[in-house]
Amino acid sequence: MKAEIICIGDELLLGQIMETNSAWIAQQLSKVSVPVVQIATVADEEKAILEALESASNRAELVIITGGLGPTRDDVTKKTAAKYFNTTLIKNDEVLFHVKGIFSKLGYEMPAINRSQADVLACCTPLFNKVGTAPGMWIDEKEKVYIFLPGVPYEMKYLMEYEVLPRLQKLYIKDIYRHEYILTVGIGESVLAQKIEDVEEALPENISIAYLPKIGMVRLRLSGKGDKAAVLQRQLEEIKRRISEKLGAAIVAYDNVEFEEVLIHEMTKAGVSLATAESCTGGKIAANLTKYAGAGKVFLGSVVSYANEVKTKVLKVPEETLQNQGAVSEETVIAMVKEAKELFGSDYAVATSGIAGPTGGTQEKPVGTVWIAVKGKYKLRTKAFHFQNNRQINIARTTTQALLMLWDLFREEKIENPENNLLNS
């Protein structure tokens, strides 16, 4: 069974809203071995929706459509679907009761406009939406399955999780697909490709390798297709083993996890704690770490010292340092990282200070100039970076580089001091 996803909404075609639903749906389908062959984003227009449905049915047996189910006039998905399936819309009392209930819980009467949300295709199985007002719809038609879901991400996710995926798992799925991931840091895509050239040349027909580069890291994805799960898994394990022989310490994880999660996990195992002192990253390092459950086992806290007075008052950076060397200097990040470690009583600390842009640069220190310091249990490291002109990219790069410097120092100290396993300060 192959799937195709259609996302409906003018706002997506204007780039006004980032379309994130299809990536999430694709991840879920991949877990139940249903590959997505194409994703189409189309306008809130009858013609575009009809064409997309037609075209998707030619490639896939499962079509998931999101968006355009709201009560407002710009949402045309339901009446267009009725036309496509040559059926009508009927009022579903159970859905109507539910929508009224949502409003009455909030202390309102249901606006008249929301009555239309209880309309569903006559040929569908309605999917009850407990977290919103737009129901989903499941349609079996000519040995294909069409599923309509709301475009609001958490409503779509709720329906996928509780209504769609359990039903899909009951369907017959022929081919088995498996993916394995290897996360590497510190080596660029082309150098990596050269290092594992032999492995790639000797790959069996049914297995492929893809390179997924991000700032400072590359994820390798091994994809396999077969009919026996155990055989496929053995093949993939063997290739993973060969790759790990070639790449060694550049590999940080064999799971499909984020680098921050690996860092938290390894630091938790070593029983060490972390604090940050952030100027140009403005809390982004802290936010990136605390995004993940379990961060609290390692991460104690942060001082975001955006204003210079906060650097002197809270982080005790000497006035003279700011005056003589400036806020973006090696001396400043050293003072910041030392005080962060002291103030929070942490084993490790990182500090950032830079000119994120687009303004604030000078001839001597142009936009993109960044200093990072990392302090561990034994050592202190500093490094200057010269990024470019884009504020958000500069913040992202600084965040990643700070965590990479932390990772390197942490691993080094762990290897050099195996006896105490980094358990004592």
Place this chain on the structure above:
Amino acid sequence: MKAEIICIGDELLLGQIMETNSAWIAQQLSKVSVPVVQIATVADEEKAILEALESASNRAELVIITGGLGPTRDDVTKKTAAKYFNTTLIKNDEVLFHVKGIFSKLGYEMPAINRSQADVLACCTPLFNKVGTAPGMWIDEKEKVYIFLPGVPYEMKYLMEYEVLPRLQKLYIKDIYRHEYILTVGIGESVLAQKIEDVEEALPENISIAYLPKIGMVRLRLSGKGDKAAVLQRQLEEIKRRISEKLGAAIVAYDNVEFEEVLIHEMTKAGVSLATAESCTGGKIAANLTKYAGAGKVFLGSVVSYANEVKTKVLKVPEETLQNQGAVSEETVIAMVKEAKELFGSDYAVATSGIAGPTGGTQEKPVGTVWIAVKGKYKLRTKAFHFQNNRQINIARTTTQALLMLWDLFREEKIENPENNLLNS
């Protein structure tokens, strides 16, 4: 001229990487009045790419293709394009020189694998990529334009900005498209729709309204099409005026800006400063504000007090409060917000503490329980929220609600104290 975007990459169909290029490209094209009619995401496979090119050419005069131009084996875009345009790949010496130069700057010799990056379609105008190794390609074919760009976002953005958009602006563009935006906070989508029902019913044929809801806010987009820019603009202004009569204070901005930018701008105008004390949001509020240039005029800094010891030591939350009322309590966020204001010497402060999940909940305080406090120049506000089970959604909701509470308090104090214009502490 209408455009279509094709994104190529297996990783996108697996949901492994979030496809963000098309939204950005769509925004840029919208600025030069080129509407995007469809976006397709397809696999790194000859058949899929050929079909997508064919299908896009039937709907659009401009086709922008991103991804699959890398040096590794999984990238097949160039040879597939050669087949589609019935041409060959030729080595471009200028590109080769550039790619070698990039490696030599980094102190490496160019890996052999990267030689292929200098191959371009014989029929194309190469687009030189100064920030990466994969060149773009511009192809004029049967009165249509095809543009191939790398998938790495900052390389794609560089080429769009410096090579593609300037050339496109020279092309003849017939219809004029204009969009106007109204950002509202605190009213749900359906209630909003009811309030402006009369305006929607009286809309002229060439203008439409779309609802773009996010957590706690709805953006309205007015889209108009016409042949005279001045006439169209007058029509849109008149509809904006009618809507603003209906919605009043719920409107925070008439531009296509983010709520955080409005907050920074208005607080800058009032000459007031802001600090945050964040527990469950883990730095996300600070990061969301500092994402925007100009944040430094208002935002002084933050203490991310993830560990309880940081709450007591740095933010002076009394031990007894943590023991008796708990870290997630009204008393705790009040203590946090007071000390944040004191420590940073700011006019406004916000504090958050909650159980983001997925673990850490109790019967009395389940996952999703959050307290927020906001302190202004004169008043203190607190509020409890009961969100659901998803960690990242809980962090996002808390971040937005904290900023909405701040906005309300700031506006209230500004209205009640017009004489000092909030300029003195």
